[in-house]
Amino acid sequence: MIGADLATLLAILGMAAATFAVRASGYLVLRRIQPGPFLRAFLSHLPGTLFVAFAAPAVAKAGLAGLGGAVVTLVVMATTRSTTWSLLAGVGAFWAVRSLAF
Amino acid sequence: MTVIATREGFWRGMRACVPLIIGLLPFGLVVGVVAQSKGLSMFETALMSAIVFAGTAQILALETWQEAAPVLPATVAALAVNLRFALMGPSLAPWFDAMRGWRRWLSVAAVVDHAWALSLAEMRNGRHDAMFYLGAAFGLWAPWMVSTVIGHAMGSVVALPPGHPLFFAAPACLIALLVPVWRGAGIDILPWAVAAATSLLVTPMLPIPALAVVIGAVSGSLVGAWRDTAGGRA
Incomplete structure (x- = not known):
């Protein structure tokens, strides 16, 4: 049960990398630039x-x-x-x- | 405002999560059971919960998982589902700034809805201990790991055939989440209808279900944002 196949590992790493990028961008980028009303509305939906x-x-x-x-x-x-x-x-x-x- | 970072804050954050564990368990179990049914090993399931640590993205990706693991669609789906985490960054930034080295980046890696909400409540009460965030995140991460691993074990023991009614629990998780997200008919009906219609329309045309979800969600949100800003409601 410990096995892991390459495609599955890559998919998990891809998900983790994308999720970390979003988390870090909120901390590093979004505090400096104010998203405009359209982007804010888009994200709220x-x-x-x-x-x-x-x-x-x-x-x-x-x-x-x-x-x-x-x-x-x-x-x-x-x-x-x-x-x-x-x-x-x-x-x-x-x-x-x-x-x-x- | 002075932000401190103490061990005491870490424990307080962890304790604050205890009442939330009951609500988190069913999601974790569903993720584990679905992961097992899609052929993920227990190690892969635990790894996903450990480093992705985002229940909605995990359920959505696993539900649309295919024979060969869909690397790009799973990544795109995780990106889209988790975009909301970016919005939580600015309010947590003063706390993250107050932490050093690995503690700061571990906190960034663990940005998640409930820990964010608990920390905002803590800030509103005038308490600024940055380690509260790390404690709250860990207090959610540990039961998340445990429940997905238990779900995977349950899935292996019971070995439900594909299409078993219990698998409706996975879409039901995200359907249930519509209730707290609902902001009223005037705001939500139009974007939600566009999202549903687009997703239904493109699903049969696309070989990859996760992309149909993203296309539907983006169309609905674009229409909603257009109505909120430029058009409509003058």
Whole structure:
């Protein structure tokens, strides 16, 4: 289980390098130059649009079960603010709809 | 404002993380289980958690992982998902400046949402101990490592077949995160709709799912930023 293949290692190192570059640039660069209003607005939209862009095809591929799972995840998260409960409920709903559908 | 750096600050930062561990565990377990299902060894999984240390990027990259590890798409996805870390740098800079040598760069390497939020709260309370940041980051890093390794071990024991309903937990992690990110319909509906539509449109055309996510997110954010600054809402 200790094995590691080259492509996987390179992908992990690439992710780590990109992430460190972003972290360091905030400390070294962003304190000196003020990002303009457009860039600030762009960055403020990025977390939400990333999650949506990721979730949309995943949910669409899973059809009705995906939709049910996504809605329950959102509703439980909004009411409890607990990631644990929202994940459990979302996966449960996904599982339930899928077993009913087949 | 004088910034100090003490051992006491480190411990206080670590203790401040304890209540957050419960919320972090499910993400770590999901990362571990998904990594195992995508064929990563336990060493590779632990290495990723140790040096990338960014849950959202890890989930997104692993979900879109393919047979041959996607070096460039994973790197681009990590860059896009973690751009927000750059915004945290300026507010932490006075603390990082107060640290010397490896402590400073280790803190920079560990910029992460919850440690940043805890440190801002600490600053607002008038306490300026730079080691608080390192303590908080370590207090999150250690359970992150432990939970992803446990998730990987669980994945090997249970050996879920591909497509098992439990794997819906991975997209559900990011779907759940939409709730705290939501700023209201007037702000979010347009960019989110553009992001979803673009991503759905380009996904079948692209061999690499992670790039479709980045293209969708960038389109949505561009439209949102354009509306916020130049157009719309006059």
